[in-house]
Amino acid sequence: MFNTVTIVGVGLISGSFSLALKDLGLARKVIGVSRTEASRQKALELGLIDEALPLEEAVRQSDLIYVAIPVDVTIPVMKQIMDLVTEKQIVADAGSTKSALCNALRDHPMRGRFVATHPMWGTEYSGPEAAVHDAFTGRACVICEKSKSDPEIVEKIENVYRQLGMRITYMDADNHDMHAAYVSHIAHITSFALANTVLEKEKEEDAIFELAGGGFESTVRLAKSNPAMWVPIFMQNREHVLDVLSEHISQLRKFKACLEKENTEYLQELIEHANQIRRIIK
C-alpha cells in the first residue's frame, strides 16, 4: 500500500494504472501530472486522480512516481524526476521501448530507485477517457535491467503488477525492444499502412463502412492509434523495427509473386506455414 502515488501523464496506461491501484486499495492518494489543463480536469472528473499538481511538487509528496508518457519526452522528464527523488521513493515507467531510457539513466546516482517496466497492454485509444478498470489482468509485464534497481523496490513493483493480475518476465532492454518490434510495433505499422491503402485506393467509403466485417476491423483497428505515442516508439526502436519491416515486405512480395505467376502450390505453402502461428497464439 502506497500513501501517495504520482502518475506522470494522465492517459490510457497511467489512468488505467491509477484505477487499478484504487480498485485494489493499493494507493491512498493519486496525484496527476499533465501538461494540459484539459487533461488534468478530465482526469479529476473521471476520478483517475485525486489532485493535479506540477511535477516537482507531485514528486516531493509521493512514495511512487509512475511515468507513462510518449517515450521521447520520457527521457528528459525522467531525468528531472530522478534528480528530485530520495532514497525513500520509487520511480517506474511503462514505456514501450526500454533501451534508450535505460541507457539515459545508466549512470544516474539514483538509478537504483528506478524500475524499467513495460506492462504489455494497450488499446488504440488514448487520453484520460481511454483509461479502463481491470486493464492489465492476464497480460505480461516486462521488467528490464532488474539488477540495476534496488532489490527491495523491484519486489514492491513486482508485487503491484502481480496484484494487478500480470505475470512478470525479465529481459535486457535491447532484447525487450527486439521482441516488442515483433509482437507489437510491426502490427501497428501494418495496420497504419493497411488503413492508408484502403483510404488511398478505395474511394467508395460507404462500401467499406457497409462491408467491413470480413477481418478488416480487427486488422485495421490499431490504425486508430495516436501518432504522439507511436512516432517516438518507431524512432527509438527504428533499427529493430526496420529489420522486421524489411522482412515483412519481403514476405508480402512472396504472396505478390505467387499471384502474379499463378503459383497455387507455393501460395498454399505460404499459408500453411503461416498457420503455424497457431502453435504460438491460441
Next chain:
Amino acid sequence: MFNTVTIVGVGLISGSFSLALKDLGLARKVIGVSRTEASRQKALELGLIDEALPLEEAVRQSDLIYVAIPVDVTIPVMKQIMDLVTEKQIVADAGSTKSALCNALRDHPMRGRFVATHPMWGTEYSGPEAAVHDAFTGRACVICEKSKSDPEIVEKIENVYRQLGMRITYMDADNHDMHAAYVSHIAHITSFALANTVLEKEKEEDAIFELAGGGFESTVRLAKSNPAMWVPIFMQNREHVLDVLSEHISQLRKFKACLEKENTEYLQELIEHANQIRRIIK
C-alpha cells in the same frame, strides 16, 4: 419456412447458417452434403444437420440448396446442382468471390433459380466444429446480379438473411470482388505475411507467446485461416487482390523510408492519415 434445406459443405458458414435456420424455426429438416465421412459424422453429432446424403439425392429432396464450399469447387458443384433443380427449388451460395461463379452460371437455363450471396461474416476457424449460433447478426449480406434471379426467390432469400439479422446490400459481381479485396482479402494476406515474418525471424517463440498482448493477436489472428478456403479466393480474385497488395506494399515502403531517413514529420503525417480510418470504422 422451408420444408427441407440442403447445405453443401458442413463447415463454418454452412453449419452456422443451418444452426440459424433451426434456431429461428425456418427449416423443418436440414440435409448435409460433404465429401468426407468424418465431416458428415461430426455435423450430425453437433446437430448441424439431420441427415447426410449424396449431392444428387439431397438436391432432389430440398426446397433450398445452400452452397458454402471453397470457391474453386463451387463452380463445378454448382453447375451439377443447377442441372438438377426444378422451377420449385431455390439455390444460393455464400462464396467470398462472386464474378467467376456468376460468369460460369450466366447462361444456365435455370439461372433464375440461383441467388449469388455473400454474407460478410467469418472467423479464422473452419470445419463443422467452427459453426456457431447467431453468427450473422448485425453483418452485411451482399447480393450480386439481383436482376438475374427470379424476383420471388430473391425475396425469399432476403427474407431469410433479414431474419438472421443481416442488412442486405446489392452490387454487381465485379464491384463486390473489388470491395472484398479491400475489406477482407488484403487483411488476410497481411496477416499471413505477418505470421510468416514472425515465424521466420523471431526464433524465441517463448518470448512471442509470453508477450503477445500488444496488438499482435488481433492482427495475426486471421493467419490461422484455412488455405483450402483462401488459396482459391486469392486466385479467383487475383487481379483485384494484386492491385490492393501492390498499393499496400508501397504504403509500407513509405514507412520504411521514413525510418531509414529518420523523417519524423512524414512519419507523423502517415499515421495521422491512417487515423482517418476512424471515419469509417467505429
